[in-house]
Amino acid sequence: MATIKSSYSGNLRTEMTHQLSGNKIITDAPLDNNGKGEAFSPTDLVSAALGSCMVTIMGIVAQRDGISLENLSWNITKVMQSNPRKISEIIVDFDWKTPVADKAILQKLKNAAKTCPVALSLDPEIKQTVNFNF
Structure with a gap:
């Protein structure tokens, strides 16, 4: 089984789910690289x-x-x-x-x-x- 399941949400944002715990992390591209900077890059x-x-x-x-x-x-x-x-x-x-x-x-x-x-x-x-x- 994969450790982390990930998907692309669009607009330079990704979502990752830790399979064992179900915890999620969202990333955004930073402001200086075409992103919104609304989450960790x-x-x-x-x-x-x-x-x-x-x-x-x-x-x-x-x-x-x-x-x-x-x-x-x-x-x-x-x-x-x-x-x-x-x-x-x-x-x-x-x-x-x-x-x-x-x-x-x-x-x-x-x-x-x-x-x-x-x-x-x-x-x-x-x-x-x-x-x-x-």
């Missing part, structure tokens, strides 16, 4: 997936080590290039208001983030800038 989703994957793997490590990631947040900045139009850089800025004090644990979490499956799957030409503000 496909390249927004790639960028968001990097941050989400990093935190998911950090969460697995944190659970295993009995650490709470409460108050961890992050912002994603996607940098596009043209000719060809593609993502040139994804910047992930982590902020954690209440990090653990143990420097070894913090380094373990940072290493987990940088080796998440999405980070390892992206083309090496896409610069991944990760800032840990903790």
